């Protein structure tokens with residue numbers, strides 16, 4: 001199968017004509033709906049691109065049909081790759097040039113409607129890494145997000161999942177407040193490594209509450225009719241800055257951890273089991289009385305983590321599976337567990353005691369024993385079929401699995 005990974009790169013706003021990009025996005029929306037509209041004063045090369053893509057729209061990452069008429073739709077673009085040895089792949093006239101010789105990306109007439117208009121960006125390390133891993137970047141997209149221009153690059157790689165070595169990597173996903181816990185179970189069915197991954201909650205909390213305080217202050221000034229004063233402007237700027245800080249921190253943390261886990265699995269040639277308990281996590285967050293704004297953020301980034309992780313597992317050919325692993329049922333006697341302070345779980349029936357995040361890992365070691373028992377039964381097929389766990393890659397919203405690189 002072909003695995004895909006996408007990166008988003010912010011384009012210099014002063015070098016882009018936002019109105020022109022909006023126009024291209026509107027045209028793309030029409031192209032998705034099978035309308036060919038030729039606008040005389042737009043570059044022919046770019047318009048040709050759009051209608052060429054139409055033929056395989058359904059199969060591309062460009063995804064599902066835009067929901068609304070004239071909704072902004074990312075503009076698909078072809079790339080030409082120029083490698084170090086001078087070898088060239090792709091159409092010479094493609095609007096996006098990935099020049100590995102000079103280590104730059106050139107965008108031709110996609111940022112401004114001016115003959116010969118070119119902007120150059122430094123080549124992201126991400127692209128070089130994906131090429132080194134055997135990928136290719138055949139397509140790009142340009143579009144606006146919060147009115148800022150971005151380039152998205154799509155790397156593709158043909159992969160076959162490997163045969164697991166007997167190691168298992170278990171990923172127990174909670175909302176970020178309790179983090180993600182992972183455990184490595186070795187072929188002898190022992191937990192070889194176990195650790196929770198948690199962002200710096202105190203830092204996020206501080207930023208969040210400061211932003212809330214300032215918002216209240218801003219509201220108060222507004223009610224007094226002091227909408228356009230220097231003070232309100234300053235407040236708004238500070239609130240925006242704090243919010244951006246939280247997003248950036250969570251985004252980086254999510255991206256880094258997803259990558260670390262994918263690489264860990266790859267090195268061990270492990271099979272990955274993911275327990276993605278969004279519903280349960282939401283309840284936990286409610287119980288912990290986390291403010292609703294923060295709760296939404298934690299859930300959003302937890303979702304993003306799972307998408308990033310599965311995208312990367314696919315990319316590296318790591319077999320994975322989603323599996324429900326209970327954390328409130330005793331893995332020894334299956335009695336209900338009671339939670340003590342500090343997220344410690346105990347069994348009143350058999351005396352079992354373990355940190356809550358470790359319970360799912362213990363369940364996996366149990367699963368292994370059950371499977372071995374099953375293997376003895378002749379009526380059952382030997383071994384298990386390892387699935388990719390991925391439904392249709394194309395039906396997913398690619399923006400959930402976007403990576404970022406800042407220059």
Ligand SMILES: [Zn+2]
Pocket residue numbers: 330331332333334335347348349350351352
């Ligand atoms: Zn028990």
